[in-house]
Amino acid sequence: MSPMKLCVPGERLCSTEDCIPGTGTYLRHGYIFASLTGYVLRKNEGEELPVISVVRETETQLLPDVGAIVTCKVTSINPRFAKVHILYVGSTPLKDRFRGTIRKEDVRATEKDKVETYKSFRPGDIVLAKVISLGDVQSNYLLTTAENELGVVVAHSEAGRPERAQMVPISWCEMQCPRTHAKEFRKVARVQPEYLQA
Amino acid sequence: MSSEIWSPCILRDQERCLLVMMGELSEDLRILSTCKLLQHDSQLLEAVFRTHRLSYETRGSRSKSLHDRAVINCQYSMATFSTAERKRRPHGDRKSSEMSLHLKQTFEAAVLTELYPRSQIDIYVKILQADGGNYSACVNAATLALVDAGIPMRDYVCACTAGFVEDTPLADLCHAEESGGGTSLALALLPRSGNIALLQMDARLHQDHLDALIEAAMTACKGVSKVLDGVVRQHLEEVSVLTRD
Numbered sequence: 001m002s003p004m005k006l007c008v009p010g011e012r013l014c015s016t017e018d019c020i021p022g023t024g025t026y027l028r029h030g031y032i033f034a035s036l037t038g039y040v041l042r043k044n045e046g047e048e049l050p051v052i053s054v055v056r057e058t059e060t061q062l063l064p065d066v067g068a069i070v071t072c073k074v075t076s077i078n079p080r081f082a083k084v085h086i087l088y089v090g091s092t093p094l095k096d097r098f099r100g101t102i103r104k105e106d107v108r109a110t111e112k113d114k115v116e117t118y119k120s121f122r123p124g125d126i127v128l129a130k131v132i133s134l135g136d137v138q139s140n141y142l143l144t145t146a147e148n149e150l151g152v153v154v155a156h157s158e159a160g161r162p163e164r165a166q167m168v169p170i171s172w173c174e175m176q177c178p179r180t181h182a183k184e185f186r187k188v189a190r191v192q193p194e195y196l197q198a
Numbered sequence: 199m200s201s202e203i204w205s206p207c208i209l210r211d212q213e214r215c216l217l218v219m220m221g222e223l224s225e226d227l228r229i230l231s232t233c234k235l236l237q238h239d240s241q242l243l244e245a246v247f248r249t250h251r252l253s254y255e256t257r258g259s260r261s262k263s264l265h266d267r268a269v270i271n272c273q274y275s276m277a278t279f280s281t282a283e284r285k286r287r288p289h290g291d292r293k294s295s296e297m298s299l300h301l302k303q304t305f306e307a308a309v310l311t312e313l314y315p316r317s318q319i320d321i322y323v324k325i326l327q328a329d330g331g332n333y334s335a336c337v338n339a340a341t342l343a344l345v346d347a348g349i350p351m352r353d354y355v356c357a358c359t360a361g362f363v364e365d366t367p368l369a370d371l372c373h374a375e376e377s378g379g380g381t382s383l384a385l386a387l388l389p390r391s392g393n394i395a396l397l398q399m400d401a402r403l404h405q406d407h408l409d410a411l412i413e414a415a416m417t418a419c420k421g422v423s424k425v426l427d428g429v430v431r432q433h434l435e436e437v438s439v440l441t442r443d
Contacts, residue, residue, distance in 0.1 A: 008430055009345060010353030010390045024350060026310060035310055035350035037434055056348050 004039040013040060013052055022053030064089045064098065064131045064141055069150075072100055072143070074125045077117045080104050084127060086141060099140045102129060106144035107187055119173075119185035120145075126154040128189050148172070151189035157182060268314035272301035272321045274336060280328040297333060300396060304337055304357075304386045307395040310350045319349060330373035331359045333384050333398070338422060345430055355395055356423040357386040360415035362403065367410050369418035376400075385415035389423035392416070 007013065011034045013025065021027055022043075024036040034040070038056040045051055064070050064086060072084035086098040105112040107120045121127060128150050129143035145151045155167050157177035167175035169188040176183050262269055274297040278286050287294065301321065309319065321343070323336045334357035341355045359371045361382045368375070376382045381403040386396040403411065 006431055006434055008354070008427055009351040010388070012390075026350070026352065028352075033352070035352065036348055037345050037430055 004041070006038075007034040007040050007054060008037050009033075009035050018049065019052040020049050022051040024054030024056075025052060066131050066133065068131050070100070070129055070131060070141075070143065071153075072127050072129055074121045074123050074127060076123055077121055079117060082107075082117050082121045083140075084129070084143065086143075100129070100131075100143045101135070101140045102127070102143045102145060106132070106142070106146055109146040120187040121152060122155065122158075122184075122186070124156060125152045125186065127152050128191075145187055145189075148190045149192075151187040153189050153191060155184070155186055157184060263316045263318065266315050267311040268309070268317045268319050270302050270305050270309060270311065270319050270321065272298045272305070272323070272340075274298045274301060274323050274325075276325040276328060276332075280325045297336070300333060300398065301336055301340065304355055304395045305340065305344070307393075308341075308351050308353060308355045308388060309344065310352065313350060328373065330371050330376045331384075334358050334370075334386070337386050338426065342426060342430065346433070353388040353390050354423050354426055355386055356389055356419040356426060357384060357396075358415055358418035358422055359384045360411050360418065362407055362411060365407075367407075367414035369414050381411070383411050383415055385412065385419060387416060387419040387423075389420050 013019070013032045013034055015031050016027065019032060019042065021032045022041075024034060024038065025032050026035050027033075032052060034054045036054045036056060038054045041053050041055050042050045043053070068089055070086050070090075071088035072086045074082055074084050076083045081104055082102045084100045084102060086100050087094060102121070104115050104117055107115045107117070127145060129145050130147070130150060131141050132144050133142040135141050151172075152175070155175055157165060157167050157180060159165075159177060159180045159182065165177055165179050167177050167184065167186075169175050169186075170183065172188050172190065173185055174183050175186045175188060274294045275289065276287050276294070278284055301323070305321065311319075321340050323340060325332055325335075337355055337357035341351075344351055345354070358369055359376070359382055360367055360369045361371045361375060361380050362368070363375075363380060371382055379401065381399060381401045383397070383399045383403075385394060385398075387394055397412075
């Protein structure tokens with residue numbers, strides 16, 4: 001990679017006649033200044049002036065946005081909600097684990113008041129959910145599994161080792177352990193057949 | 199006062215160390231960046247939390263959010279072991295509220311808040327060891343934390359104190375000099391443009407001396423800004439070398 005120029009906030013990059021300001025820059029008195037620390041990037045956009053922007057080396061990580069499908073792992077459950085750690089947004093893994101909450105009334109679309117979190121999720125389950133809100137000060141994303149395609153994807157049975165195995169879904173609300181044949185309640189996701197691996 | 203304290207040289211040619219450590223000092227995911235600063239003998243630990251949206255669900259904070267700008271929330275606190283006498287400091291007391299307000303005003307001048315409407319940026323500063331120049335150490339540390347967090351700013355904010363001793367302006371006062379009854383001027387500066395973000399002075403000063411004092415403080419601030427600049431570039435190179443492969 002060719003060495004790119006480092007810059008810090010407040011450094012004057014060029015004047016407005018040479019470039020158009022992009023992200024990470026601001027205009028002042030006819031000159032373009034950097035507002036972030038990072039590398040200066042000049043991009044040629046056709047006939048117009050090149051766009052100058054400052055990029056930070058650490059990739060701006062993909063943040064879960066409202067309506068995004070995320071893959072998360074259940075960490076704790078509670079009669080009112082389940083707490084999860086968000087691991088993937090779409091198919092990109094996240095560098096940090098964000099925290100999310102699935103409220104009792106967001107677990108499924110019908111009969112919301114009769115939901116029992118203990119019969120929908122268990123700690124350790126991998127769940128597909130959708131973001132409904134960015135959340136409050138504690139930065140817990142609010143998630144929902146109230147759709148057919150959302151819910152538990154991977155779950156392990158309650159049996160101790162060596163019987164403990166990944167359970168197979170039987171219906172939208174039950175999963176069965178292949179070794180002990182015990183059935184357990186979960187809110188199961190209906191994964192499209194082409195995504196299922198043998 | 200003994201002669202060692204009142205050494206008459208601007209910006210103290212003797213070692214006035216300014217040690218800075220940047221980077222991930224915390225495991226907490228909510229903290230975006232932390233920075234530890236050691237300015238002469240004052241140490242402080244600083245953390246910038248992630249910017250977060252002030253949502254409608256949080257009671258009361260809807261009124262605090264601005265529709266076109268981010269709100270900067272600063273909290274200043276001193277550890278009980280920071281001063282010579284161990285003293286428990288309650289959280290909302292006058293001195294720390296005043297300092298928090300000053301920090302907030304300083305950073306509202308420097309951070310490009312128009313890019314984050316209806317959001318809040320939290321800056322938490324804790325003084326571990328206080329030996330004068332608390333405000334300036336806070337400002338310098340917060341600048342580094344914001345720069346590390348990637349929050350767009352117009353320029354660095356560098357701060358330093360200055361005072362007068364026997365017609366000589368001194369920069370970067372320590373606790374004994376500040377509380378000695380003389381004038382103490384704290385200046386927060388945006389070094390490249392020379393704009394002053396905050397200027398605060400205690401005690402009385404004849405207006406003829408004011409220019410010299412401000413000049414001394416500005417020179418000191420520019421020195422600080424060079425140190426901060428060097429640290430930021432070095433940290434950036436280290437981080438980029440690590441992530442480049």
